[in-house]
Amino acid sequence: MPIERRPLRDQIKREVLGRLRRGDFPAGQNINEGRLAGELGVSRTPLREALIALEIEGLIESQPGKGFRFAPVSPREYQELCPVVAALEALALESSDPAYLAETAPRLLAMATEFDASVASQAEIEERDDEWHDLLLGGCRNERVMDLLTTLKASLRRYVHLLIDDETEISRSAGEHRAIAEALIAGDTDAAVAALKANWTSGTDRMVEKLGEARE
Template sequence: MAKALLRQDIAGEVTARVLDGRLPADARVNEVRLAGELGVSRTPLREVLIGLADHGLLVAAPGRGFLVPPLDPAEAGRLYPLVAELEALAVRWTSLLELAGLTDELDRCADEMQTALDRGEELSALDERWHGLLLSRCANPHLLRLIVQTKPLLKRYEMHYFRAPERAARSIEEHRRITAAIRDGDLAEATRWLVRNWGCPSFEGMSFEGRGAKK
């Protein structure tokens, strides 16, 4: 069990480094250095890297080891609509009574997002918590597994998205509209706003500099 937990911890740390840019986009993963920094041997690290490549967070490049994929607006254009439909389906497959019991907590989370925005703080973690709460009553584990496997691929884009205050404010307002629709018992309206909330943002022309993005 301890060995399994160790690999889980390694995976979490490598994922965090990809998402926050310590492992920059379009860069090769230096396995020797990374293993030394994490205090682990290369065997469990390589197994973790293979698993992350299977999930799309890294790319296995023959002869070059593992690469962090570049930030690509076209990829974002494929992922955002997919996550939107998967989350909307999860909400549709949750009873309205169960969803109604979440509304106060959803509002509190949205309030925390607004406070963080007012303070100039990073919002992607709070946004992730809000969406996790919304889906927490869905009883379909297969659908939830698909969502959990797909959403990490968006995390790097979300961190860029929420840098712009006007986009962050719009997202918070959409969250509040979703909650209000659930409170009114209008599931169709709630999922309409949810899909709109995940509507693919335009990253064309957006600078990804400072995150190691491919130019």
């Protein structure tokens, strides 16, 4: 039995990613390596290795001599991130196995419909949305694209909780998901790709507005 031995730096990275997802670390907060290492029960060496990996992924920044901090959020970054995710999800969908799409489309439609009806917590909504997109793109065999999407979405997640605050956002999202699923059922991949891109760009304007308010 091949028991997996992951290096400490990977486990630490996972842990920090988990906490980041939970919102434990405010954006922009700087990181005290000694304290965080102590909290995690490890030394600074593997912690720093994990932080450097997260820096490359865009979730952490560093200033020479001043250490690391969790990357601050900005309308600018959100505006940059969305089109990238849109383009890569579009690519992933285009390069998916058609058989997979045909088989999965009904389930996607069901999920979207069910989602529209339900009322759920912030965290649940985010999770459902992620699950839906994961299922949609589960037929993509391009690992590079999928890995990139995983990391880019980790950056995006810092924003969605700012956006999902009312009923209308949920039903809009559900409607867009239904449109994508229906296009797939009709066998019209191009339309599905277009609808998917629309899904990623539709939130941008409102988000930028929200972020403008939040900045005071």
